[in-house]
Amino acid sequence: CIFCIVDDHAITAGGDPRELPARTFDLAVSFLAVGLDPDKALMFVQSDVPEHTELAWLFNAVTPVGDLERMTQFKDKSQRFESVPAGILNYPILQAADILLYKADAVPVGEDQRQHLELTREIARKWNAAYSEEFFPEPDALISKAGRILGLDGDAKMSKSVGNTVGILAEPDEVWARVRTAVTDPQRVKRNDPGRPEVCNVFTLHGHFSDSATIERISGECRAGEIGCVDCKKLLAESIADHFAPMRERAAHYRSRPDEVREILDSGARRAREIAQETITEVRHHMGLDWRSAVGTPSATGSAPGAAGSTTDAAQD
Numbered sequence: 001c002i003f004c005i006v007d008d009h010a011i012t013a014g015g016d017p018r019e020l021p022a023r024t025f026d027l028a029v030s031f032l033a034v035g036l037d038p039d040k041a042l043m044f045v046q047s048d049v050p051e052h053t054e055l056a057w058l059f060n061a062v063t064p065v066g067d068l069e070r071m072t073q074f075k076d077k078s079q080r081f082e083s084v085p086a087g088i089l090n091y092p093i094l095q096a097a098d099i100l101l102y103k104a105d106a107v108p109v110g111e112d113q114r115q116h117l118e119l120t121r122e123i124a125r126k127w128n129a130a131y132s133e134e135f136f137p138e139p140d141a142l143i144s145k146a147g148r149i150l151g152l153d154g155d156a157k158m159s160k161s162v163g164n165t166v167g168i169l170a171e172p173d174e175v176w177a178r179v180r181t182a183v184t185d186p187q188r189v190k191r192n193d194p195g196r197p198e199v200c201n202v203f204t205l206h207g208h209f210s211d212s213a214t215i216e217r218i219s220g221e222c223r224a225g226e227i228g229c230v231d232c233k234k235l236l237a238e239s240i241a242d243h244f245a246p247m248r249e250r251a252a253h254y255r256s257r258p259d260e261v262r263e264i265l266d267s268g269a270r271r272a273r274e275i276a277q278e279t280i281t282e283v284r285h286h287m288g289l290d291w292r293s294a295v296g297t298p299s300a301t302g303s304a305p306g307a308a309g310s311t312t313d314a315a316q317d
Helices: 007-013 017-033 051-059 065-069 072-078 086-100 111-130 172-179 201-209 212-223 229-243 245-255 258-286
Strands: 002-005 042-045 106-108 140-142
Touching (some): 002 017, 002 258, 007 017, 017 042, 042 258, 051 258, 072 086, 111 140, 172 229, 201 212, 212 229, 229 245
Parallel strands (some): 002 042
């Protein structure tokens, strides 16, 4: 499996560039903390493998603008900008390059990314039809039972850009500070009002973190008005903190050994570049960009390459 820390994607959201290196390192620590084994998987930083952005540019040649404008996330994100950066529109093309550069046959995604993965499949089809049949695979989506997690606001998906998340590596007091803000059943006003667990996002989150006995007890007590929302949130915060405790320990280990993390990322990038360079070499050949192979060969018009007085659009550009 290949895990890429997408700093080239991150710059489309703006922000302080001085913070990006630390955020990149923190995500690498998070990857290692949740159990990724660098001996079994490639893990690297996107910008360390420039073939990602090169392939994204080449995919621009086959990707219709209309397809990009129809992306739900483009419609949502573009509303946050007074002047929409081109990177927001082209974001899915770079995603397609991230995937197809390694000829991936499957990608684990959330429900919100299914549309982007379908565009990746379409880009693969269009490129194959134009340049080389069956060169790129059409990757399938791998969606788990947690395909879409609502944020603490109970409205939008959990997203750092929205600010409705709980940090995986957050300490227990920070987890509680975040969970206590979570939206619950809007019809439940008083502590002893009967609740509706089926419409409460906090109860949904219990389903991912609490044991079956706790979930069953909360469901019954909530419906009977025997447990308040604050107590329910406290139990959730404890379950989340307990679930991620081993990961916090591993994160502390790696944070104290930054050189080890850097070496893991550098080694991953070297291995990724080997694959990426092979793919991009073939892509450039199929798209007619390996001009050195044609040096000394008469052009289609019969003029020798570089003949005096002859220019091409490409040369003028």
